[in-house]
Amino acid sequence: MIIMKFGGSSIGNADRITNTADIVKSNIDKKPVVIVSAVEGITDKLIELGNASAEGKGNDSLDNIKKIHYEILEKLELDKSLVDKNIGELSTIINKIKNDKKIDNKILDSVQSFGERMSSKIVAAQLNKIGVKALAFNAWDLGFITDSDFGNAEPLKETFANLNKNIKKLSVVPVITGFMGKTEDGEITTLGRGGSDYSAALIGSAIDASEIQVWTDVDGIMSADPKIVSNAKTIERVSFEEASELSFFGAKVLHPKTILPAVKKNIPVRVLNAFNPKGNGTSILNKVERGEQIIKSITSKKNIILIHVDSKRMLGAYGFLARLFDVFYKYKKSVDVISTSEVSVSMTLDNEKNLNDIVLDLKGIADVGVLKNKAVICIVGEGMRSIPRVLGKTFSTIGRNNINVEMVSQGASGINITFVVDGKDAESAVKCLHEEYYK
Numbered sequence: 001m002i003i004m005k006f007g008g009s010s011i012g013n014a015d016r017i018t019n020t021a022d023i024v025k026s027n028i029d030k031k032p033v034v035i036v037s038a039v040e041g042i043t044d045k046l047i048e049l050g051n052a053s054a055e056g057k058g059n060d061s062l063d064n065i066k067k068i069h070y071e072i073l074e075k076l077e078l079d080k081s082l083v084d085k086n087i088g089e090l091s092t093i094i095n096k097i098k099n100d101k102k103i104d105n106k107i108l109d110s111v112q113s114f115g116e117r118m119s120s121k122i123v124a125a126q127l128n129k130i131g132v133k134a135l136a137f138n139a140w141d142l143g144f145i146t147d148s149d150f151g152n153a154e155p156l157k158e159t160f161a162n163l164n165k166n167i168k169k170l171s172v173v174p175v176i177t178g179f180m181g182k183t184e185d186g187e188i189t190t191l192g193r194g195g196s197d198y199s200a201a202l203i204g205s206a207i208d209a210s211e212i213q214v215w216t217d218v219d220g221i222m223s224a225d226p227k228i229v230s231n232a233k234t235i236e237r238v239s240f241e242e243a244s245e246l247s248f249f250g251a252k253v254l255h256p257k258t259i260l261p262a263v264k265k266n267i268p269v270r271v272l273n274a275f276n277p278k279g280n281g282t283s284i285l286n287k288v289e290r291g292e293q294i295i296k297s298i299t300s301k302k303n304i305i306l307i308h309v310d311s312k313r314m315l316g317a318y319g320f321l322a323r324l325f326d327v328f329y330k331y332k333k334s335v336d337v338i339s340t341s342e343v344s345v346s347m348t349l350d351n352e353k354n355l356n357d358i359v360l361d362l363k364g365i366a367d368v369g370v371l372k373n374k375a376v377i378c379i380v381g382e383g384m385r386s387i388p389r390v391l392g393k394t395f396s397t398i399g400r401n402n403i404n405v406e407m408v409s410q411g412a413s414g415i416n417i418t419f420v421v422d423g424k425d426a427e428s429a430v431k432c433l434h435e436e437y438y439k
Ligand code: ADP
Pocket: 006, 007, 008, 009, 010, 037, 194, 215, 216, 217, 218, 220, 221, 222, 223, 224, 225, 226, 227, 250, 251, 252, 253, 254, 297, 299
C-alpha cells in the first residue's frame, strides 16, 4: 500500500481534481490510500468565517464557500447535493457562533474541518466517475483519535492500531480527510496548519505503507522557495534530517512533523508534482551519500519574534538557564532558535501567543528586549558537516549585500546554519545566498 497525499494546490479547481483522480487511477496497482487537504484557500476562508461570525460579520463568506464547491461539482458533472449536508451543518455552527458572539479553539477546529470533509467527498466521487471504486472517510471514522490540544492536536497511541485495522479491511480506495481527528469525547480537532502532510505520515506509519507520496504544485523540495528564487533547482535526494530542518525553518512544501513517523518506520517519503507527474520529485531517505552540492536548500520563515534576555549578574550563575526555560515550559511555548553569549541569551518564537505573559515573567529574572517582524534564514546540507568554509562564505555574502544579521546559531546537528535578519531583508538574503551557492 502507498499513501498519496494531495495538498490544496493539487485540488484547487475542477481541472486539478480531474488530474488528481487520474494520477490515483494510474497508481491503482500499488493500492493507494488517498489523503486530501481542503480545496486551495478554503481553510483560510473557514477561519475568517468563524472569526468574523463571532463579531456578527461575515454573512456572505459562507455563501462564497458554498459557491466554490458547487462550481467545482458542476464542472465535474457531479451531484451538487454531495456537500449539502456539510454546508447545512457548518451553517448551524456559524449561527451558534453568531448567537454566542464568541469562538474558541475548539469551535474553530470544527469549523475548519469542513474543508477536508467536502474535498474528500468530491475527490472520491470523481474517482468513482472514472471507474475507481472509492469512498470518502472522515479520519475519525477510521479511528484517528487525538488529545484535546485544539489547533495543534497529537494522535493517541491507539490511533495507529485503529487505522491499521480499519484501513486494511477496506476493498475500496479510501479518500481520507487530512488535518484532523477527534478526541475520545468525540470533539473534532485539527493538527495545525499544513497538517495534512502530518496525517499522511501518521496514516502511512500506521499501515506500514511502502511509500508516502506528498503531491504538491512544485517539482519537489527545491534549493529555495521557487516563489522567491525563480531558478531554484529540484533536489533529488535529501536525508530525513535535512528535510526536517528545512521544513521546520520555512520550506512549507512539507509540514515539519511529517518526517518523524516515517523515520521511525523507515518509510521512504517522496515529494512529487501533481502538474508534472512523470518527474522523479524528491526522495527523502534515511541516509544520503554526500554529493557535490554542499548546501541543499536555503529557507526563510517570516513574522518571527526575537527575544533578547540580558542578565549580567545571573548568566553564569547556576540554574539561570533552567529558570529562563521554565518560563517557556510554563506557557507550553517552543523556542525555535537559541544563541547564548557570556551575558545574554537570544531566542526566537514564531507566534505571539502568550508573548506578554512570557515577557512579564522573564522580566522577573533579567532585562528583556523584544523585536518583532524578524525572519529566520536557514541553510541546510549534510555536506556542511565537514566544510568549515560555509560559515565564512555565508556571512561574507550577507555582509556584501548590506544585510544586518541580528543573531546566529549553528545547529548541533552540524547540517544547518540559522540566523535572524530583519523581515524586510528575508527575500534578498535567500536570493543572494542561492546565487552564491548555486552559481
Ligand atoms: P500543498 O497545497 O500541496 O500543501 P503548500 O503550498 O503547502 O502546498 O507547499 C508548496 C509550496 O511550498 C510551493 O508552492 C512553494 O512555493 C513552497 N516552498 C517553500 N519552500 C520550498 C522549497 N524549499 N522547495 C519547494 N517548495 C517550497
